[in-house]
Amino acid sequence: MSYTAAHDDHHGPEKGLLRWVKTTNHKDIGSLYMWFAFAMLLIGGAFAMGIRAELLQPGLQLMDPQFFNQLTTMHGLIMVFGAIMPAFVGLGNWLIPMMVGAPDMALPRMNNWSFWILPFAGGILLSTFFMEGGAPAFGWTFYAPLSTTFAPDSTDFFIFAVHLLGFSSIMGAINIIATVLNMRAPEMRLMDMPLFVWTWLITSFLLIGAMPVLAGAVTMMLTDRNFGTAFFDATGGGDPVMFQHIFWFFGHPEVYIMILPAFGVVSHIIPTFARKPLFGYSSMVYATASIAFLSYIVWAHHMFLTGMPVAGELYFMYATMLIAVPTGVKVFNWVATMWKGSMTFETPMLWALSFVFLFTIGGFSGLMLGIAPADIQYHDTYFVVAHFHYVLVTGALWSIIAATFYWLPKWCGNMYNEKLAKFHFWWAMISVNVLFFPQHFLGLAGMPRRIPDYSLQFADFNYISSIGAFSFGLSFILLTYIVIDCIRNGTPSEARPWDSAKGLEWTLPSPAPYHSFNTPPARAVILEESQHS
């Protein structure tokens, strides 16, 4: 490793493949994150295709139930830890330094490390498929004792992979906090920051609070499995229900880790294409912070059926309902931003609009699940599957795709094919609803989740859902083509490809130079580009 950081101001990227291994440049690392996340999205998507192919018809056709369970488990783990989270860290890497007028991330070499841990963690996780006893098959929530007493040997590799992923996320979070708080242009006050920066800053605090708890949970699993402790083993005085408490103490902040940056992205795109400043900037910041705080005190709404006392169920139910308030503030603000705006519907706007619409559906089904007495009916059914795919696919993933189209001209200097991109949007938009909407009905009718076979009355909706799944899966081939075509053959883009886009990143030429903002931007520029009205 050469010590180039101090001299980097004067020359561009290194030549050859080693550039990507040794790079400390936030734009390079951002791209690495994005491509890694995309590769994982395709792998996790392939697992989902396997799941839907098996569920196309009742009966066991393609695989034995054990392998089916491995697919559902790995689909969840890969999508959460391999696709969505790294994609947001990639967006953060690319955008945050440009948005706060910084030359790079605060800790560039740690940045390199936190990325390069990921391929190894992902590789270890995927390699469990080829081990004796197969991959983990206990669901992405890995409840004890399924994951301790009754799990395959490969679980220890899974634990190690989760440790590595946690390390990577925590380092990424530390880096983002240090960048936002220390590398920000000296004349940019906190309340001048764009919302994507704000939401990522708050997400970083969630990561620092939650990921170590996950690391703790898997560490206890590891010692239970191999070193004779009994944290989750009732024979030794432990308690398997405690595993669920600890897991969801991580798990609930985790779902906001995956959605808060998405809120930030949408808060950039909607004002641009509505040609109005964001409505209620400061209420957006406070709403984000409230959601983050509330996310730590509602975890047991995932556990209404563990035999909690009524007082506990009531508390967790009301606290959960409370989250709808700041979330409602956000949705209201997005709609109010569009109110009487001069709206146009370029591809990023289409994705952002459908995010608002479909994420809200996912939010509402979440409220239904949060009602303790109703949850007795919905718990562990396909209704839950439909709910979290509406918030994670048409929520988190939608915002990542929206962000990709919105900032792609800035990243690679070329404009994508608008016609093809719009066609792809409608294809994905329709197929994703064909895929997930019928799952609400399946769940309400009582079809349990995580099963390879089902009784005959569920056959029709499953058939429709699987057809939607295959169509949705195919749409990603077109997405890959659109992105690569844009990078290779797109028409060169202006510095500010969208008329009324605000933000320091648009003051840079397209593609963004390898090194930017060696001199911090002046106060006048910062105010001109801020999201305030």
Add this chain to the structure above:
Amino acid sequence: MAELERKKITKRFWITLVSAPILMLLFAVFVMPPLYEVLCDITGFNGTTGTVETEQQYEVDEERLVEVSFFASTMPGFPVQFGPKVASMDVVPGKFYTTSYIAKNNTDYEVVGQAVPSVAPTDAALYFKKLECFCFTRQVFKPHEEVEMTLRFVIEPEMDEDIQDVSLSYNFFKLES
């Protein structure tokens, strides 16, 4: 324009950023489990039953009766037959009662096990106190041995009057001998 200096990352800021996740990890492993146990003991969450040291005196209302049902189960791989001697008892809150469970080892080898109790409904767990129980210690079953294991308990009169049925269940786990 005079160039403004960007802030430096101070040592204190560094230490805070790095120690926060480490502290959270230690919190998860060393604080959360004991905290959970204490919480269960205090509130009876999760059906955790309590114990009493001596046969203390309670105010007894002879008119009030609670039906206690006894259940038993064994974990897969635990080869000992195990069940309550009586299926249920009518008890007066505040009085001590004795009953027993019977276990028979049908195998040719020695088996070591641990019984884990649970009381339902949760709101009763806090008031279900045991003076003597085979679940306090690990049990050793000799080959083909049949044993009667006693249980002495009381339901404290502070329990909600609405609760008229209480279930006590034991699950036997195999221990490595």
